[in-house]
Each structure stands twice: as structure tokens, then as C-alpha cells.
Amino acid sequence: MSEPVLPELRTMWWESGNRARAEIGAFTLIAGLPGLVGQALRVSWRADRVRTSVIAVSALLSGAMATFGLLATQQVLIELFAAGPTPDRLRAAFPALTALAVATAIRSLLTVATGYAQNSLTPRVNHAVEQRLFAVTTAVPLEAFDEDAFADDMERATRNSDAVILLVQASFDLLASAIGIVAVGVAVVVIHPLLLLALIVATAPRLWASLHAGRVRYLTYVASSVRHRRLRLLHDLMAERDSAPELRAYRLRRFLLEQHDQVMGAETKIQIDLSRRISTTMTIGSFVGGLATAAVYVLLGLLLLDGQIPLSAAATCVVALQAAQRTLTSSIYQIDRVYAEGQHFRDYVVFLDRAEEHLPDDASAPAPGPLSVLRVDAVSLRYPGREQPALDAVDLTIEAGQTVAFVGENGSGKSTLAALIAGLRRPSSGAVRWNGEPWPGHNPRIAVVTQSFYKWPFTAAANIHLGQVERDPEQERLEEAARRAAAHDMIAALPFGYRTLLDRTFADGQDLSGGQWQRITAARGFYSSADLLIMDEPSSALDPRAEDALFQAIRDRQGVTTTILITHRLANVRHADRIYVLHEGRLVETGTHDDLVRAGGRYADLFTLQAAGYRSAGGAG
Ligand SMILES: Nc1ncnc2c1ncn2[C@@H]1O[C@H](COP(=O)(O)OP(=O)(O)OP(=O)(O)O)[C@@H](O)[C@H]1O
CATH class of the missing domain: 1.20.1560.10 (ABC transporter type 1, transmembrane domain)
Incomplete structure (x- = not known):
């Protein structure tokens, strides 16, 4: 030592x-x-x-x-x-x-x-x-x-x-x-x-x-x-x-x-x-x-x-x-x-x-209407004490019903951009416009499944219900959301099912594995009936079967509701309507999977690298 x-x-x-x-x-x-x-x-x-x-x-x-x-x-x-x-x-x-x-x-x-x-x-x-x-x-x-x-x-x-x-x-x-x-x-x-x-x-x-x-x-x-x-x-x-x-x-x-x-x-x-x-x-x-x-x-x-x-x-x-x-x-x-x-x-x-x-002045703002278009206009953000901006003049447009993906290496600014879009953070310059209007503070029509989620010390049902607390919980909807996130069977197997407390501080409380917690937070996202769902690394701890089920559920939303997906598993973004590639805070590439692979840029490099890993593993096997 x-x-x-x-x-x-x-x-x-x-x-x-x-x-x-x-x-x-x-x-x-x-x-x-x-x-x-x-x-x-x-x-x-x-x-x-x-x-x-x-x-x-x-x-x-x-x-x-x-x-x-x-x-x-x-x-x-x-x-x-x-x-x-x-x-x-x-x-x-x-x-x-x-x-x-x-x-x-x-x-x-x-x-x-x-x-x-x-x-x-x-x-x-x-x-x-x-x-x-x-x-x-x-x-x-x-x-x-x-x-x-x-x-x-x-x-x-x-x-x-x-x-x-x-x-x-x-x-x-x-x-x-x-x-x-x-x-x-x-x-x-x-x-x-x-x-x-x-x-x-x-x-x-x-x-x-x-x-x-x-x-x-x-x-x-x-x-x-x-x-x-x-x-x-x-x-x-x-x-x-x-x-x-x-x-x-x-x-x-x-x-x-x-x-x-x-x-x-x-x-x-x-x-x-x-x-x-x-x-x-x-x-x-x-x-x-x-x-x-x-x-x-x-x-x-x-x-x-x-x-x-x-x-x-x-x-x-x-x-x-x-x-x-x-x-x-x-x-x-x-x-x-x-x-x-x-x-x-x-x-x-x-x-x-x-x-x-610090308090946002959103008391007088009219409630945002259903999403038709979300625009990110020249948005930049610099964290206190950091030389480099986490985001640098990013522009993009998301239409209602689209599934878009943010990809890029660690620290490229994906989560920061998601936080800005959700209104959890305010940009240093530029604006996020919901149907053309900037919205001060967190936009209630956006649900976020964050990468560093918090383990709320409530029951499994209450943890999912957090996705839409303003409405009374409906067991059927809770189970439906859990099924889409591959969480239903796991919750049903808990000692008290959906009523199991997920915190060991309480009598009869249970702890879950990292992947099981992640399924619960994904279910929470599906439970919300927000216009836009942001899922930041929703599958990092999931086993292959759960991951497949989750991304199938995300694909089912395509064309119906709007989704922003952030993931490093590039095979899962192939179906996205649009992929935005970030690098050191800047938006460097935009297009569909095929466009980007054809362009042979940063996305194509990352995709080929990951695909080669699977291929060589397959070859070795
Ligand atoms: N609260 C914070 N304070 C200071 N710097 C931060 C903070 N959060 C993030 N950063 C920095 O901002 C940059 C962008 O971070 P961000 O979390 O948006 O990256 P990311 O693309 O989501 O990364 P990952 O793939 O690892 O999740 C990084 O350099 C990070 O170190």
C-alpha cells in the first residue's frame, strides 16, 4: 500500500x-x-x-x-x-x-x-x-x-x-x-x-x-x-x-x-x-x-x-x-x-x-401540445470546470413517430444531448424547440430511461408506475409494460410478485440483479404514455434474450410513437429511421444505417469493428 x-x-x-x-x-x-x-x-x-x-x-x-x-x-x-x-x-x-x-x-x-x-x-x-x-x-x-x-x-x-x-x-x-x-x-x-x-x-x-x-x-x-x-x-x-x-x-x-x-x-x-x-x-x-x-x-x-x-x-x-x-x-x-x-x-x-x-420560470408557460416535430437548434453545453464543451453546436430534427438513434464513443455527448432534449438540463447556447417553441424545464411529454437509473425503494409495481405517477396504477397496463421489457416473469417469480419491495432496508425487501433492475426501468419507460421516449443504454446489463425482447418492443413503437435510442450495440440501431453520430460533442454523421455504412465514416468503422468481433467469435467456435 x-x-x-x-x-x-x-x-x-x-x-x-x-x-x-x-x-x-x-x-x-x-x-x-x-x-x-x-x-x-x-x-x-x-x-x-x-x-x-x-x-x-x-x-x-x-x-x-x-x-x-x-x-x-x-x-x-x-x-x-x-x-x-x-x-x-x-x-x-x-x-x-x-x-x-x-x-x-x-x-x-x-x-x-x-x-x-x-x-x-x-x-x-x-x-x-x-x-x-x-x-x-x-x-x-x-x-x-x-x-x-x-x-x-x-x-x-x-x-x-x-x-x-x-x-x-x-x-x-x-x-x-x-x-x-x-x-x-x-x-x-x-x-x-x-x-x-x-x-x-x-x-x-x-x-x-x-x-x-x-x-x-x-x-x-x-x-x-x-x-x-x-x-x-x-x-x-x-x-x-x-x-x-x-x-x-x-x-x-x-x-x-x-x-x-x-x-x-x-x-x-x-x-x-x-x-x-x-x-x-x-x-x-x-x-x-x-x-x-x-x-x-x-x-x-x-x-x-x-x-x-x-x-x-x-x-x-x-x-x-x-x-x-x-x-x-x-x-x-x-x-x-x-x-x-x-x-x-x-x-x-x-x-x-x-x-x-436557479428555479425555472415554467409556471406561466402553456402546457406543450402533442409532438409533431422536435428541433435541436445549434445547441452547445459546457459543464462547469471543463475546458471542452460536452456538446458543440448540435442541430437535428426529429419528426413524430420516428425512431432515432444517437451513437458515438464514450464521452461523445449522447447522454448530455438526451438530457437537453428532455429539458433536464439547459443549454449554454442554442435551443430545443418542441413544435417550434422552447420549453423551460423538464418537458412532461418526454419520458427518459436514464443510463444511471436510481433504485427507488418501492414495490416492483410502484417502480413501474413511476413512469406515469399522475394516473392511478392499472395492473393490466403495468404487466403489459413489464412484458415488453422482459420483466414480467422475473417479477412474477419474486416472493410477493408485483408487491415485492425492492429494497432490503424493509422487512421482506428484496434486491435485484443489475440486469433485473434494468428490465424494471425499461418497463417504466414503456408504461409512460409520453409522446417521446428516450432510452439511454437500456440494455447494457441485459442477457441476449432480454435484449432481443426489449429491442423488438422498441421496433414495435416505430411509426406509432417517437423514440430516441442511445446504445453501443450497433446491431440494434439498424432499423432506426435516422442515426446521429456524435464525436467529441459534435454531430459528425447523420443518415440511415445503410447510408452510413455506405459512406464509410466513423459509424461504418464502429459497426465493422463490432460485427468483426461477432464474426471471429463465430469463426473460432
Ligand atoms: N455532470 C458532469 N459534469 C462534468 N462533466 C460531465 C458531466 N456529465 C458528463 N460530463 C462530461 O461530458 C462529456 C459527455 O458526457 P456524456 O455522458 O454525454 O457522454 P456519453 O456519450 O453519453 O458517454 P457514454 O457512452 O460513456 O455514456 C464527457 O466528457 C463527460 O466526462
Whole structure:
């Protein structure tokens, strides 16, 4: 093995928020919060005004109750520390005690109301966010996926769709904590203005230390993230079904175990170093925080001795200080969360904005009529990052009812031309005209059986029905399409026939061979009643009998419906009304099979080469 380590990994979607949090200091962190909380509240407001209002009002009322509770506590203490017999003092403290109990009960009720409102708000926000996101991801044209930056943004936005609700939740929690802190501040000012200063002095070092510790925690995460992913990659390689056969066939076991040992060793060492740093930060934070609190207690003592504040005020201040520190601890956690989730939320918003630029404007276009003629006018396409155009000024005309073939060597541009005709991609220049009119986006009258088909995790029947999902499935038509693609007998032999799930993730799910899958996708093409059917390499994995049946079915369409056939098996295009030969993106030859063989050009060369292969094999046999 010449490569000592696995290749570099790119930054992943889930790291952006934590990375951003790790890179900034406490000041930038705090300064960024109002904007993020504002955005979260707007999202929440749009999703559900009533519940958003309930949560916001509850947070405010809860803060008011906290202030009220502290003032009542002071009143209770004043009455209890007053001179006189204990029963009298208790009687005097009773109204304040009742007020304290009521304030506490109201706060508890508000917490319950907030919980209910948040529980119902969460699915509503998620629903709104996901609907908007997937409405966009399913509408952007294919070329958007070729732009690296766009594809990255899309991945981040899709995976981070729950960032919105996490940001909303964290923002509400932060809001409640912030109001709680303000409430304590107000109560303390009412008791004695100087105590506010004491409160700030006691809590500020802890606040700073906790924020700093948060940053170290995020740094820890970021520093180990690449190794974690590398480990996950190795876990998958060593324990997954897909890689298991080659792992054994190529005897990769030792290599992978060594890689795992190396990465795991580095990870352990760095984790230990980093946890040491975190512990140090936390210890310093607690130490300085403790000193500051002690200093405040000393100050309180001095004020008491000097007669500046009564004993009840000092005692209330101690209670307030503890309440403030409790609220602060939860605030720090919320601040970090709001910031990190806020970055993910920004990814989501940025993606939606960028995606808007890509969306096709086909809402206002009239539906295309039945095909009479399709014209490809000087169409060119250059993929991003490629010097050579994949298609270069291609012109051709297809009449309704024709069967035409695109042939050419690998990479000559056949699939790209098919994608342009279907409207799955837009040309860099030129136009595809359906009955003389260009059609923006995918043309609903064209069905495509793609070369790199997707194995949809549905039943066999549903997989065929995908060819025309807008109509209810008709078993007879499904079977008829399957027969034409030589798929019927194979499906009938599956454990549940047409109702067999074609994905092993599901209970009783089955997997098919490559050729069997290809028969299903061909059946899907036949099932559609599109005016134009494009079949891109529909027989590459088929056995000779299935291939013969498939091409017979394609020949049966000739003169009735229109077909574009892309194949390297040139014997199968002999019957085509017209053959277009592509070479390095240019249309180099056009004609019937006989015309092209007679012309003795590129097609004739390829055909003779293939035919010679069969002849010599026949001769050898
Ligand atoms: N998404 C893409 N991004 C960048 N280049 C691409 C992309 N898809 C295809 N290409 C390039 O465009 C050229 C034409 O590719 P295309 O798939 O159209 O060829 P093809 O004639 O269908 O080939 P094959 O016979 O192998 O299926 C090739 O050079 C290919 O590398």
C-alpha cells in the first residue's frame, strides 16, 4: 500500500456552526445574538402566531414574577428579622409569604404553558421549514448540482433543516434566561442600587469564564471532527455489507485495521490533551468566580456593619445572587447554542436565496401540445470546470413517430444531448424547440430511461408506475409494460410478485440483479404514455434474450410513437429511421444505417469493428 493515510476530507455541513462558534470571542458572540434571536422569532411567528405569543408573553410574565418573588422574599425577611415575639413576626410575614407562594405558583404555571406551546410549535415550524426547503430542492434544475458550492450549500441546508427549530427553541430559552437575569437586576436595584454593582461583579467573571470554556469546547469539537469522520469512514468500510466482498477479495483487512489503529491513537492523545485544557479553563473560571462571590459577600458584610443596608436586604441579595448564577449557567449554554444553530440557520437562508436564482420560470408557460416535430437548434453545453464543451453546436430534427438513434464513443455527448432534449438540463447556447417553441424545464411529454437509473425503494409495481405517477396504477397496463421489457416473469417469480419491495432496508425487501433492475426501468419507460421516449443504454446489463425482447418492443413503437435510442450495440440501431453520430460533442454523421455504412465514416468503422468481433467469435467456435 503506497498511500500511508486516507485522503484529505472536505469540511462538512455539520461543522459550519461549531467552527464559526470556535472562531469568535465572547464580545462578537454576544453582539451577534440579537440578530439571530430576531430571525428565529420571525420564523416562529410566521409558523404559529398564537403559540409564539404565548411563549413570549410567558417569558415576560415569568420574569415579572421572578422580580415580584424576590421583593416578596425581602419583605418576608424584613418581617422575620423585625423585633417582637415569633408568632407576631410570622403573622406579619404571612401576606408576603402568600405573595411569594402565588408568584412561585404562577411561574410554574407559565413554565407548563410554555412547554405545551413549544411542543406544538416545534412540529409546525419543522413542517413549514421542510416544505419550503424541499419545494426548492426538488425544483432546481440538474445543472445546479454541478456547481460544487451550490451542491455543498444544498447539503448543508438539507441536513440542517432542524437548525431552525433548534434556534427557535434555544432563542426562547435564552430570552427566558435573559428576562430572568433582568428580573433579578430590577429586584436588586429596588432593594439597594449598590447591590446591582455587587451582582455584576459576582457574576461577570463566571460569565466570561463560561463563555471562554464554551469556546474551548467548540475548539475541541472542531479539532477532532476530521478524525471522527475518518473513524466513521473506517467503521463503515470495515463493517458494511457493500464493502465486505472487496475487503476480503483484496485482503484489505490488515491495512484498514492499521489505519484504524493510527487514527484512533492520534484521537486518544489529542482528546486527552484537549480535555486537560478544558479542565484548566473551567478550574480558573470557578476559582475567579468563587473569589468574586467571596468579595461580594465581604462587601455585603461591610455594608451591613456600616449600617448602609439592613440584614433583610443582605439576605435577599444572597438569594438573588444564587438565583442569578443559576439563570446565568443556563444562559451560557443557550448563548452557545443560539450562536451555533444560528450559523446553521444562516446556511438554510443563504441556500434558499441562492436556489431562487436557479428555479425555472415554467409556471406561466402553456402546457406543450402533442409532438409533431422536435428541433435541436445549434445547441452547445459546457459543464462547469471543463475546458471542452460536452456538446458543440448540435442541430437535428426529429419528426413524430420516428425512431432515432444517437451513437458515438464514450464521452461523445449522447447522454448530455438526451438530457437537453428532455429539458433536464439547459443549454449554454442554442435551443430545443418542441413544435417550434422552447420549453423551460423538464418537458412532461418526454419520458427518459436514464443510463444511471436510481433504485427507488418501492414495490416492483410502484417502480413501474413511476413512469406515469399522475394516473392511478392499472395492473393490466403495468404487466403489459413489464412484458415488453422482459420483466414480467422475473417479477412474477419474486416472493410477493408485483408487491415485492425492492429494497432490503424493509422487512421482506428484496434486491435485484443489475440486469433485473434494468428490465424494471425499461418497463417504466414503456408504461409512460409520453409522446417521446428516450432510452439511454437500456440494455447494457441485459442477457441476449432480454435484449432481443426489449429491442423488438422498441421496433414495435416505430411509426406509432417517437423514440430516441442511445446504445453501443450497433446491431440494434439498424432499423432506426435516422442515426446521429456524435464525436467529441459534435454531430459528425447523420443518415440511415445503410447510408452510413455506405459512406464509410466513423459509424461504418464502429459497426465493422463490432460485427468483426461477432464474426471471429463465430469463426473460432
Ligand atoms: N455532470 C458532469 N459534469 C462534468 N462533466 C460531465 C458531466 N456529465 C458528463 N460530463 C462530461 O461530458 C462529456 C459527455 O458526457 P456524456 O455522458 O454525454 O457522454 P456519453 O456519450 O453519453 O458517454 P457514454 O457512452 O460513456 O455514456 C464527457 O466528457 C463527460 O466526462
